[in-house]
Each structure stands twice: as C-alpha cells, then as structure tokens.
Amino acid sequence: MSTKIHNFANLRCPWGQTRSELLQNFHDHEWGKITLNDRYLYEMLVLQLFQSGLNWPVVLNKRENLRKAFKDFDPRAVAKFSASDVERLMNDQTIIRNRSKIEAAIKNARAILTVERNYGSFVKFIQETIPVQVVHHPEIFEDVPTSSDLSKQLARRMKKYDFFMVGPVIVYSYLQTIGLINDHVDCCPFKFEG
Incomplete structure (x- = not known):
C-alpha cells in the first residue's frame, strides 16, 4: 500500500x-x-546507453570526456569508427570503458545514418511514433512508469534499423531525457520551466 503525500x-x-x-x-x-x-x-542516446546499469551522476561527470571520445557526438564521424577505435576507447581511462556500450554507440551512429537516408532525419523517425510531447502527471516519483506502449513501439522500430541496446525500458528513459515524455512530478517547479 502506497502512501501519497500531497x-x-x-x-x-x-x-x-x-x-x-x-x-x-x-x-x-x-x-x-x-x-x-x-x-x-545521438548524444542523449549515447549517454543513455552508458547510464544503463549505472546512474546519471557517473555519466554526467564523464560527459565532456565522452563528447571528446565520440567526436562531439557527430554520428557521421562515429559511424566511421573501426575495431582499432574500439580498442583505443577501451584504453581511454577518462571514459566509461564498457565494450558493449562503446560498440553500441558506434552501431547506433550507423543506424542513425540509415534512418536519415530513409526519413530525412532521426527527429522525423522518432516523431513518427511520438509526434508531440506526452505529459504525465505523477504525484510521486514512484508513479513514473519504466516503459510504455510508445517505448515498446519505438524500440521495435529502432531494432528494425539495427539499433543496439534499445529495449523498451532504455527507450522510455531516453524519451524522458529528450523531453518527448515529461515525467516530472506535478509539484516540481521544473516540470514546464527551465
């Protein structure tokens, strides 16, 4: 039984x-x-992948180093990374060194380029599933879901374009991060400001 304080x-x-x-x-x-x-x-997708299993403070403390490592989060530049770039990044002590996440960041850059060829932009691809911001009204943070039908739908579409590490939970968190889902609690002064 949950007790809600208003x-x-x-x-x-x-x-x-x-x-x-x-x-x-x-x-x-x-x-x-x-x-x-x-x-x-793309930047938020990379940060979301690296945050998975960790927490935002760890990733945000490494954000500028990740920005340098992933060429200012330019998917065109990262898509050209080779196996030697993966090894270089695995030896970079200034970033989070997780081979699966590094490889996913590179594969996802390539997937974004494929999406751009088909849709004109990654933005258009995402907005085909979520055209406008979805605003939820949680009273307490425990009311915030971890996935939704929209995140499941977008995750399926992303996987068809060979995106990696994009299950419904990661995609839901990603949508929160880029603002297409607003899950700030209703009393938060930054729900619509900031």
Missing part, C-alpha cells in the same frame, strides 16, 4: 534534489525538456 509544493523530483550541480542542472534544464536535433538526440 504537500510537496515546489519540490524538485526526488532525484533532482541533490548537491551535484551537474545532476541538478540536468534535471532542471534538460530532462523532460524537448530538444529535437539529430546531434543532440
């Missing part, structure tokens, strides 16, 4: 109530805020 006036989402300036800025100004351009979408 007097949270103007409190951030629980995970945004932190001493980490990086995490707080991410919560306040990026998470749940629509930013639709292909390079940013």
Whole structure:
C-alpha cells in the first residue's frame, strides 16, 4: 500500500534534489525538456546507453570526456569508427570503458545514418511514433512508469534499423531525457520551466 503525500509544493523530483550541480542542472534544464536535433538526440542516446546499469551522476561527470571520445557526438564521424577505435576507447581511462556500450554507440551512429537516408532525419523517425510531447502527471516519483506502449513501439522500430541496446525500458528513459515524455512530478517547479 502506497502512501501519497500531497504537500510537496515546489519540490524538485526526488532525484533532482541533490548537491551535484551537474545532476541538478540536468534535471532542471534538460530532462523532460524537448530538444529535437539529430546531434543532440545521438548524444542523449549515447549517454543513455552508458547510464544503463549505472546512474546519471557517473555519466554526467564523464560527459565532456565522452563528447571528446565520440567526436562531439557527430554520428557521421562515429559511424566511421573501426575495431582499432574500439580498442583505443577501451584504453581511454577518462571514459566509461564498457565494450558493449562503446560498440553500441558506434552501431547506433550507423543506424542513425540509415534512418536519415530513409526519413530525412532521426527527429522525423522518432516523431513518427511520438509526434508531440506526452505529459504525465505523477504525484510521486514512484508513479513514473519504466516503459510504455510508445517505448515498446519505438524500440521495435529502432531494432528494425539495427539499433543496439534499445529495449523498451532504455527507450522510455531516453524519451524522458529528450523531453518527448515529461515525467516530472506535478509539484516540481521544473516540470514546464527551465
């Protein structure tokens, strides 16, 4: 049985109530805020993959190093990475060294280029499934789902284009991150601002 407390006036989402300036800025100004351009979408996909199994503070602390490692998150540049680039990144102590995630980031850059050839942009591909922002109204963060019919649908479409590590849970979290799903709790002052 869940007890809901309704007097949270103007409190951030629980995970945004932190001493980490990086995490707080991410919560306040990026998470749940629509930013639709292909390079940013690729950046967030890479960060989401690296965050899987870890947490946002770890990834955000490595964000600038990941930006350098993945050529300013340019999918055209990353799509050209070879096996020697994978080994180079596996030896880069400034990033999260996980071979599966590094390889997925490269494969996903290639998949984005395929999508761009077919749809004109990665944005158009995603918006074919989710044309406008979906706003949920959770009272407490425990009310936020981990997947949805939309994330399952988009995950299936992405897999058809050979995206890797894009199950419904990761895709749902990705959609939250790029702002196509807004799951800020209703009392959070950054639900629609920031």
